[in-house]
Amino acid sequence: MKKGLKIAVGLLVLAAVVFGFYSYRAATVRKNSQLDVKTAKATVGDVVAYLSVSATIESQNKKDYYAPQAKVKRVYVKVGDKVKKGDVLVTFETQDYSFPIEQAQIQYENAVLQRDELYAQKKDIEDKIKQLDTQISSLEKSNNPEDKAKLESLKQQRDNIQPVSEEKIKQAENSVKLAKLSLDNAKKAAAQAQDKITADFSGVVTAVNVVEGAMANSMQPAVTVQDLSNLKAVAKLGRFDASKVSLGQKVVLRNGKKTYSGEVTFIEPVATTTMSASGQESTVGVEIKVLDKNTDLKVGFDVDADIQIGRKTGVVKIPVEAIRQEKDRSSVFVVEQGQAKEKEVTTGLWSDNEVEIVSGLSAGETVILNPSLKITNGTPIRLPLAGGLGRRMR
Structure with missing residues (x-):
């Protein structure tokens, strides 16, 4: 009887060892089949879309003053001088009418x-x-x-x-x-006889092209005055970008590490065609008013302009790299109970790094970023440890 009991105990121990071995092996295989992924949470917030273009800084108020065909009597200003409205800039020698x-x-x-x-x-x-x-x-x-x-x-x-x-x-x-008629013409000639140039507004002299004692050249501006306290950024947009821009849109202007606020104030009504290295190019000019005062922006310099072309507030959003697009279909992979599950979604506004989810996904769900073709419905997923590969939305 003792011998039979020993045999029974031995068989039980052997069965436990075999069961443990196969359980460990199955767990190891299952663990090795799990894919490491980067994930992010779907959150509720704002999605802001920008159109990034290059723009050139110009004065909002600039005037080129042209001289008559007359001898320059005196030049009162030089480049860089500040002038006020009504200041005399240049005088000329004219006949007695x-x-x-x-x-x-x-x-x-x-x-x-x-x-x-x-x-x-x-x-x-x-x-x-x-x-x-x-x-x-x-x-x-x-x-x-x-x-x-x-x-x-x-x-x-x-x-x-x-x-x-x-x-x-x-x-x-x-x-x-x-x-x-002769009398009127004589009076008109006298009225049009330009004996001086005066400033129409306050600003800074940016060009002087006349010399005292010399004949003025009526083909080029004698003096140029610009109001450097009121600036604008001018951009050229192609057909597809122009359709996204409208008056009143907010703009962020970037000059190095400094940023300034702007607003779209003018859009040319017709396109202008120019020749470029790639052939004819049609563009529409857009003017952006610089809202900040006392900036270090210089007329003639280029800046980066981010035009806000869309904004959605309080919407479900995820990183754009979570979206998988196939023809007209958009989908994401969420992680449920350690497995990947594909969900078809409807997207709304896109920004450079975030996209609005109109339907198909709820806030709080975990989405897989950059899902590879290896991931399908039911693929085992190993979530990253805290502080690891995961990503949280702002």
């Missing part, structure tokens, strides 16, 4: 006098003819022989009168018009 105006005025007045005199002469003659016609009509009714002789005399007087022709009247009126 008082004599041509006075001469034209006299000619005009003489023409008016001659016309009015002709009007008066015409009226006197017409009145005289009417008077004679009245007398003739009265005498024609008389049978007195003396009245007959007088009648013939009056008719002869009437026939000898030479009336003022309409042609002479028209000539006199045209003479007045020509004299008035």
Whole structure:
């Protein structure tokens, strides 16, 4: 009996050893088949999308002042000078226009006098003819022989009168018009005679292209003034980017490590076509007002402009690298009970590193980042330890 008991105990021990061996082996195989992945939690927050472009800093208020074809008398400014509205920048030597105006005025007045005199002469003659016609009509009714002789005399007087022709009247009126035109032109020439250049607004002189004593070149600006306290950034956008931009959008301008606030204030209504190394290129100009004052931005320098083209608040979001896209289908892999599970999702707004999830995923779920083709439904997943490969959304 003791011998049989020993055999039974031995068999039980052997069975336990065999069971333990196979259990350990199965656990080892299962552990080795698990995939290490990077993960992140779906969270609720804001998704902000930006369009990043290069822009050039310009003054919002710039004017090129052109000079007349005249000799420069004096230059009052140099590049870098600050000027106020109304300050004289340059003066020129110009002719005296008082004599041509006075001469034209006299000619005009003489023409008016001659016309009015002709009007008066015409009226006197017409009145005289009417008077004679009245007398003739009265005498024609008389049978007195003396009245007959007088009648013939009056008719002869009437026939000898030479009336003022309409042609002479028209000539006199045209003479007045020509004299008035000459007078107006003389006054206009005097008014347009530019003897100086004055600043239309306060700013800084950025160019001077005239020299005292020399003739001014009317083909190039004599002086350029810019308001450097009010700046804008100008960008050129292609067809696809231009459709994303609208007035009032917020902009972040980056100059090295410094950032400034901006706003889209103008979009050109039509595209401009230019030649580039790759052929014709059509772009639309966009102006961005620099909202910050006293910046270190310089006119002519380039800056990076991030135009905010979209913003969603309080939405479910995940990293963009969690999305797997196949044609028109978007999906993610979540981790449930140590296994990968694919979920089809509907996406909304995309930013550079985050995407809005409209449906198909809830906040708090764990998604796999950059899922490889090895991952399918049911693939065992080994989650990273705290502080390891996981990623939390902001």
